């Protein structure tokens with residue numbers, strides 16, 4: 001059973017895994033922006049990253065008061081050593097090493113100083129409905145949750161559930177034209193779902209950092225639960241309308257749709273063909289089916305931090321894609 005630290009508990013000494021990855025860097029940025037609220041901020045990184053990201057780590061150590069610990073997440077001695085004096089562990093480890101968190105959690109549970117563990121979630125709700133239990137991309141994170149909930153004795157946890165990042169889902173066509181996206185320069189788009197009318201909840205990557213920091217600032221209400229948070233909810237048609245508004249106000253002519261039955265077909269083909277993008281297709285299908293929508297979101301539980309709007313996201317994308325206005 002997980003534990004519940006006393007209501008006086010405040011995270012003071014933080015250790016992050018995966019702190020320089022896609023989403024980890026936004027979490028680290030947010031924590032560094034509030035550096036004075038913490039005694040220690042440390043990151044645990046692989047020797048490979050220590051070498052390839054040496055100048056970034058130098059900057060963190062010299063200018064941001066971040067301790068950089070180099071080690072192997074599979075080396076129990078190195079991890080146990082890194083946990084000394086740490087009360088809160090935040091993992092932003094990547095999809096390929098989700099299950100490697102289980103020994104990290106076991107060691108955290110055994111470490112007398114560590115009281116709180118935030119595993120790598122920051123995505124789609126893996127317990128949205130009974131069907132979630134059999135979704136292939138959720139399996140690793142489900143095992144991690146089961147371990148935190150059933151096998152720990154002296155450790156609290158929090159799952160920060162954010163839904164998709166609009167920067168990844170909206171910008172360009174990272175998985176090809178049928179997987180959805182917007183190109184403001186060429187004024188072309190693919191909207192998922194029937195006429196793009198299916199709402200999706202998004203959290204920007206910067207806001208994931210803001211929301212994790214807000215979680216750290218509200219410990220007792222966050223223990224041993226999922227926080228389902230987001231920046232905004234909109235439809236693909238709503239995103240299209242915002243792009244058209246910000247690119248001259250005229251309708252775009254090259255707008256395509258990928259309805260759910262076609263999305264399911266592409267998903268099945270990707271899994272059958274062993275495509276590395278298969279999980280991406282499943283997630284797009286889940287989002288389009290409404291798997292990011294909640295009766296109540298939990299932003300207020302952690303103090304309703306100020307978050308990014310759709311207008312701001314589209315403005316950034318229009319500018320980064322060099323669209324003619």
Ligand SMILES: NC(=O)c1ccc[n+]([C@@H]2O[C@H](COP(=O)([O-])OP(=O)(O)OC[C@H]3O[C@@H](n4cnc5c(N)ncnc54)[C@H](OP(=O)(O)O)[C@@H]3O)[C@@H](O)[C@H]2O)c1
Nearest residue numbers: 018021022023045046049092093094120121123163164165
């Ligand atoms: N909601 C969304 O749209 C969305 C999108 C992407 C990701 N996510 C979620 O965000 C979380 C983090 O994903 P990410 O894309 O940010 O991760 P990532 O950039 O792929 O990896 C993060 C860090 O994990 C460590 N790592 C990765 N592979 C490793 C390996 N084979 N062995 C040891 N360490 C390894 C590395 O840290 P070091 O080298 O520093 O140790 C790396 O910088 C995941 O839970 C993922 O599902 C959500």
